[in-house]
Structure formats: structure tokens, C-alpha cells
Amino acid sequence: MSAKGLRVEKKNWSILFKNQMVEMNLTVHSVLWAPLRLKIEIMTKITIAPDCGNSPKKTFIRDFNIAFAKGNAAFILDHVDENIKWCVYGDFEVNGEAAFKKEIDKMLEYPRPEELIIDSIVTHGKEGTANGFMVMEDVTYAFCDIYKFRSAGSRILIELKSFVVKV
Incomplete structure (x- = not known):
């Protein structure tokens, strides 16, 4: 938990996309008083x-x-x-x-x-x-x-x- 209730978690995921395994970085930003936001970045x-x-x-x-x-x-x-x-x-x-x-x-x-x-x-x-x-x-x-x-x-x-x- 960081300043003002903002929590940032980074996760690495692998998913099947167009018949290929794709790695992703997920950065999850959640604030106690706000809805969850996801930033999805498809990795090269x-x-x-x-x-x-x-x-x-x-x-x-x-x-x-x-x-x-x-x-x-x-x-x-x-x-x-x-x-x-x-x-x-x-x-x-x-x-x-x-x-x-x-x-x-x-x-x-x-x-x-x-x-x-x-x-x-x-x-x-x-x-x-x-x-x-x-x-x-x-x-x-x-x-x-x-x-x-x-x-x-x-x-x-x-x-x-x-x-x-x-x-």
C-alpha cells in the first residue's frame, strides 16, 4: 500500500491469443475509494x-x-x-x-x-x-x-x- 491508499501490483501472465502463447505484464491500480483499473501491456x-x-x-x-x-x-x-x-x-x-x-x-x-x-x-x-x-x-x-x-x-x-x- 502506498500513499493515499493506492495499491499497485504487477503480475506477469501468459495467455493463449490467436493460437500463440503471449506474455503480458498486468499493472493493477486499486484505490480504496475508486473502482479497479487494469493496464494491460502485451509483451513483445x-x-x-x-x-x-x-x-x-x-x-x-x-x-x-x-x-x-x-x-x-x-x-x-x-x-x-x-x-x-x-x-x-x-x-x-x-x-x-x-x-x-x-x-x-x-x-x-x-x-x-x-x-x-x-x-x-x-x-x-x-x-x-x-x-x-x-x-x-x-x-x-x-x-x-x-x-x-x-x-x-x-x-x-x-x-x-x-x-x-x-x-
Whole structure:
């Protein structure tokens, strides 16, 4: 129970929806003097090739992509350099953490994808790539991201190059 009689409970549920198991986060807000309100957020289905987590760098790139799909801006921003460079070819190019954050904030306004599919992650030294698909309600995008880190052992990105194609 928090201030002024508001109780917030978070529950994770799995339900069968359109012949698929779907995970949901339920946030229940109830106030002693008001009716119960439910906020239902359908979670993004994550499909990842089995070898996309067999090294620390691959695991990080996997988690970074999942953070994008789920709208976890805090995770994304915690792992970029203050001088980050990000180019989404044919769309925009930003330099610096403030400009990067503005683009992330814009993305948070879009509906969450129904599914993130990561086909492969390749890493070597201080660089890596990931490719796959973002399945939205009415359109699917193929993506390929190229990551450059501060060093081979770093989890801080200094550059991100993204190719996104509507399929």
C-alpha cells in the first residue's frame, strides 16, 4: 500500500491469443475509494537463434536489441558513450548522447513490436553486428545493426550504424 491508499501490483501472465502463447505484464491500480483499473501491456515475443548468446559480447548485443524492442530506454542509454554516433541510413544521423536520447524518446512513442526475431549476431574484437526482423502489427522491418565499442572488452557503444528495410 502506498500513499493515499493506492495499491499497485504487477503480475506477469501468459495467455493463449490467436493460437500463440503471449506474455503480458498486468499493472493493477486499486484505490480504496475508486473502482479497479487494469493496464494491460502485451509483451513483445522474442525469437533468437540459439548461438546468439554464446559469448559475453553476443549476449550484450542480444540484450541491447531486446531493450530496443521492449522500449527499455534506461538500458540503452546506460550503454552508449557521451559522444555516440548513430546513423540510420536513409533516415537520420545523430552525434552525441543528447541527440541520441531524443531519437530514443521518439521511438518510445511508437507501438511496441509484436515480435523481435534475431537471426544472427557476429562479434570480433571491438565490433559486432546483429540482423533480424521487427514484426509490427501491420508491417515487418528487416534490420542489420553494426556496433562499435570503446574496446574489445567494453559494453559501451561509441558508434551504431543501422540499416532498416520494410519487407
